Amino acid sequence: MEDPSIWVDRYGDYLYRFALARIHDPVVAEDLVQETFLAALKSRRNFEKRATVKTWLTAILRHKIVDFIRKRQRERVIDNEEALDRSLEAFFNDNGHWKIHPAKWAHNPGKHYEQKEFLDILYDCLTGLPRRIARIFMLREMEGLQTEEICQQMKISATNCWTMLYRARSALRRCLELNWFGRGL
Amino acid sequence: MFMMPNCKETSRLVSASMDRKLPFFKRLLLRLHLRMCKYCRRFEQQLFRIRAISRHLDQHIEALDSAITLPDEARKRMRNALRSQSGSLSR
Numbered sequence: 001m002e003d004p005s006i007w008v009d010r011y012g013d014y015l016y017r018f019a020l021a022r023i024h025d026p027v028v029a030e031d032l033v034q035e036t037f038l039a040a041l042k043s044r045r046n047f048e049k050r051a052t053v054k055t056w057l058t059a060i061l062r063h064k065i066v067d068f069i070r071k072r073q074r075e076r077v078i079d080n081e082e083a084l085d086r087s088l089e090a091f092f093n094d095n096g097h098w099k100i101h102p103a104k105w106a107h108n109p110g111k112h113y114e115q116k117e118f119l120d121i122l123y124d125c126l127t128g129l130p131r132r133i134a135r136i137f138m139l140r141e142m143e144g145l146q147t148e149e150i151c152q153q154m155k156i157s158a159t160n161c162w163t164m165l166y167r168a169r170s171a172l173r174r175c176l177e178l179n180w181f182g183r184g185l
Numbered sequence: 186m187f188m189m190p191n192c193k194e195t196s197r198l199v200s201a202s203m204d205r206k207l208p209f210f211k212r213l214l215l216r217l218h219l220r221m222c223k224y225c226r227r228f229e230q231q232l233f234r235i236r237a238i239s240r241h242l243d244q245h246i247e248a249l250d251s252a253i254t255l256p257d258e259a260r261k262r263m264r265n266a267l268r269s270q271s272g273s274l275s276r
Binding site (some may be wrong): 007020025030041074096098144161169173177 | 191192193194196197201203205224225227228230232234235236238239240241242243245246249250251254255256257259260261262264266267268270271
């Protein structure tokens with residue numbers, strides 16, 4: 001097997017991206033990658049030649065990520081989906097009319113040169129959503145899945161799915177309004 | 186029975202119509218409300234714009250991803266950790 005000292009340069013970026021895509025926290029991602037390298041070093045004898053070093057390291061990292069997420073879920077009792085729901089309620093007054101009117105959008109994200117910046121903001125807004133809601137939105141609008149497929153994958157009812165899509169869209173709309181279109185207001 | 190939906194209900198119907206075919210009367214009431222209410226009309230247009238642009242998000246995220254690299258400091262720290270650990274292991 002290759003010398004562990006070259007792991008960092010050879011696989012560091014890849015593992016870091018892998019962790020970051022799942023954890024969304026650069027500091028934690030770094031830590032998990034480092035732990036992965038050290039764990040791999042200790043268990044070097046168990047490395048099976050059938051696998052490449054990259055898949056072997058990735059497998060270790062995946063375990064570390066799962067452990068981390070489990071631990072974090074135990075710690076975070078209150079889910080922020082409720083908070084999102086409350087903030088969306090605040091758009092309407094008691095008789096169901098708009099209290100905070102949807103603003104006129106000054107820019108059209110269809111224009112090519114604006115698109116990249118718009119996508120940056122959309123992505124930021126999306127990562128700010130509660131994890132489950134963001135996931136459902138991505139399955140529906142990026143991967144184009146039908147509601148039934150999403151229900152199956154996420155193990156939720158159709159009604160629940162529609163409600164979460166409504167929340168995702170409303171929250172994204174507001175976030176974009178404030179961070180992109182709001183500039184022209 | 187067939188009361189005109191208010192804005193809050195309409196906003197839900199707008200989103201629902203993007204995921205499933207609404208029953209005839211609901212569709213009719215939604216259209217009627219939208220014809221009268223410019224804010225809900227805006228809401229609808231904006232949701233459809235978000236949908237249209239979300240299709241490009243995949244490629245965008247990929248492009249962002251390939252620009253991400255492990256910070257130099259972390260790289261150095263990991264190299265040192267590996268070096269000191271492998272030293273103590275072989276001893």
